[in-house]
Amino acid sequence: MNKTSYQIILLIPILFSNITSCNTNKSNNQPPHIELDENKHKNAKVIFENTCSGCHGERIETFVDRKWKYGKSKDSLIESIKNGYADAGMPSFKSAFSEDDFNELAEYIMNGIEIIKKLDFKDVEVKSNIFISESQKIQLDTIAKGIKVPWGMAFLPNNEMLITERAGKLYKLKSNKTLINIDGVPDVVAEGQGGLLDITLHPDFSDNHIIYLSYAIFKKTDSITLATTAVMKAKLVGNNLIDQQNIFVALPFSRTRHHFGSRLQFGNDGKLYISVGERGNEKENPQSLSNFLGKIHRINDDGSIPQDNPFVNQTGSIPSIYSYGHRNPQGMTLNPRTGEIWVNEHGPRGGDEINIIRKGKNYGWPIITYGINYDGKIISNLTKKDGMEQPVKYWTPSIAPSGIAFVTGDKYKNWEGGLLSGSLRFRYLNHSKIRTNKIIGEDEILLRNIGRIRNVKMGNDGFIYVAVDGSKNWSGGIFKLVPLN
Numbered sequence: 001m002n003k004t005s006y007q008i009i010l011l012i013p014i015l016f017s018n019i020t021s022c023n024t025n026k027s028n029n030q031p032p033h034i035e036l037d038e039n040k041h042k043n044a045k046v047i048f049e050n051t052c053s054g055c056h057g058e059r060i061e062t063f064v065d066r067k068w069k070y071g072k073s074k075d076s077l078i079e080s081i082k083n084g085y086a087d088a089g090m091p092s093f094k095s096a097f098s099e100d101d102f103n104e105l106a107e108y109i110m111n112g113i114e115i116i117k118k119l120d121f122k123d124v125e126v127k128s129n130i131f132i133s134e135s136q137k138i139q140l141d142t143i144a145k146g147i148k149v150p151w152g153m154a155f156l157p158n159n160e161m162l163i164t165e166r167a168g169k170l171y172k173l174k175s176n177k178t179l180i181n182i183d184g185v186p187d188v189v190a191e192g193q194g195g196l197l198d199i200t201l202h203p204d205f206s207d208n209h210i211i212y213l214s215y216a217i218f219k220k221t222d223s224i225t226l227a228t229t230a231v232m233k234a235k236l237v238g239n240n241l242i243d244q245q246n247i248f249v250a251l252p253f254s255r256t257r258h259h260f261g262s263r264l265q266f267g268n269d270g271k272l273y274i275s276v277g278e279r280g281n282e283k284e285n286p287q288s289l290s291n292f293l294g295k296i297h298r299i300n301d302d303g304s305i306p307q308d309n310p311f312v313n314q315t316g317s318i319p320s321i322y323s324y325g326h327r328n329p330q331g332m333t334l335n336p337r338t339g340e341i342w343v344n345e346h347g348p349r350g351g352d353e354i355n356i357i358r359k360g361k362n363y364g365w366p367i368i369t370y371g372i373n374y375d376g377k378i379i380s381n382l383t384k385k386d387g388m389e390q391p392v393k394y395w396t397p398s399i400a401p402s403g404i405a406f407v408t409g410d411k412y413k414n415w416e417g418g419l420l421s422g423s424l425r426f427r428y429l430n431h432s433k434i435r436t437n438k439i440i441g442e443d444e445i446l447l448r449n450i451g452r453i454r455n456v457k458m459g460n461d462g463f464i465y466v467a468v469d470g471s472k473n474w475s476g477g478i479f480k481l482v483p484l485n
């Protein structure tokens, strides 16, 4: 048996707190290498890569470098993996593996914890904020920092910006880069993937100052707190929201804290499109027209139902539904060329998709999918079926896309008309080439490792802006891509 040693490459945390500094230049940031006995945890490593990495990151190190919630003793690790925490999005693997596998996985995780401890995890001060990909050279400028999970961005006519933070705050970013707290936001359940989520302006914002916020609304029962996706309409006056009104609540409420969807986008038709995830109940929700979950909805600006929605006259159907069979759309935008709504959505393990949203169509989840289940179980053998839409693109492995934007204007010559998606999982900005409404060629990757990219938008000034999650080593915030070629 040949004995090779595995090289574990650690991502060096990049210090973001010093404004714009970050760099992907590998020669500057040689990662340390650690030798591991490959036979010891070979099986566990394979299980981790195939089954756990979709949620916990590519590498064991990214997973173990955490504050442990349920304990890191061998017994508690095995307990977590076996039983899962279904409400928080951690599946149970009881039936997927043997006792030996559980033992080995726990040891593998513990070994990873030791590695992290041994490493002198120093923050590296980087000297450059220049990023280069095949066709782009850009300078990354920090616009706002100290926002842990920036979720929604909206550009005001006066070049100020509104930014939601998932924990439950809304900020106005002044042109002098200070963040002002906006009062009057809804109470949110900031747990799991829930919180204060997207924001969009009314198409006539300049005149009426109306904004829309999506969020995880909650309802307390005797024993538990239930949550769902809601949309609040409000008027922005100074640094306050007034005339708040919930114009959309996705029913039913559920006990889970994931797959809220929540992107907001006005169409050229003046209607508000809202994405709602299936809340972790794929069996019941996305294919049924009698609930709100796993759908794209279309409403009037006051929350009433447009009479040309596809299911308004179908008894038992929710009239705001515009399309169905979705899993968890985390990006939604308008294609400026065609006026169509495009979304990207998270698949299970593999099978993230980009879809063009068309009236009354079924996007197939979970009947057809290019992904398989987290515990390795097949969800469906079908990737295509009559009466169900095909994605314009799918990603395997999953990149966990969040935020989506078409490149407009002429500031980014090599990316004109292209499509950008943030990646939460691989921490980069993804560029797809588009020709005649189709995605062609290989993706291009920029801003690798800068952090979980939560959102991407074109500003009114023609620049691309990204919202990046913070982590223990750097402060999250909003960054602007200044083209250098």
Ligand code: HEC
Residues within 6 Å of the ligand: 047, 048, 051, 052, 053, 054, 055, 056, 066, 067, 068, 069, 070, 071, 077, 080, 081, 085, 088, 089, 090, 091, 093, 105, 374, 375
């Ligand atoms: C569908 C996404 C998903 C997959 C796949 C997944 N996990 Fe998890 N896991 C989670 C989430 C979310 C949590 C946090 C639960 C919470 O906060 O209550 C978690 C928590 C855990 C914990 C407890 C962490 C702590 O802080 O105490 C362990 C251990 C764990 N996962 C191991 C694994 C292993 C091993 C695998 C693969 C066999 C795996 N997970 C696969 C989503 C996932």
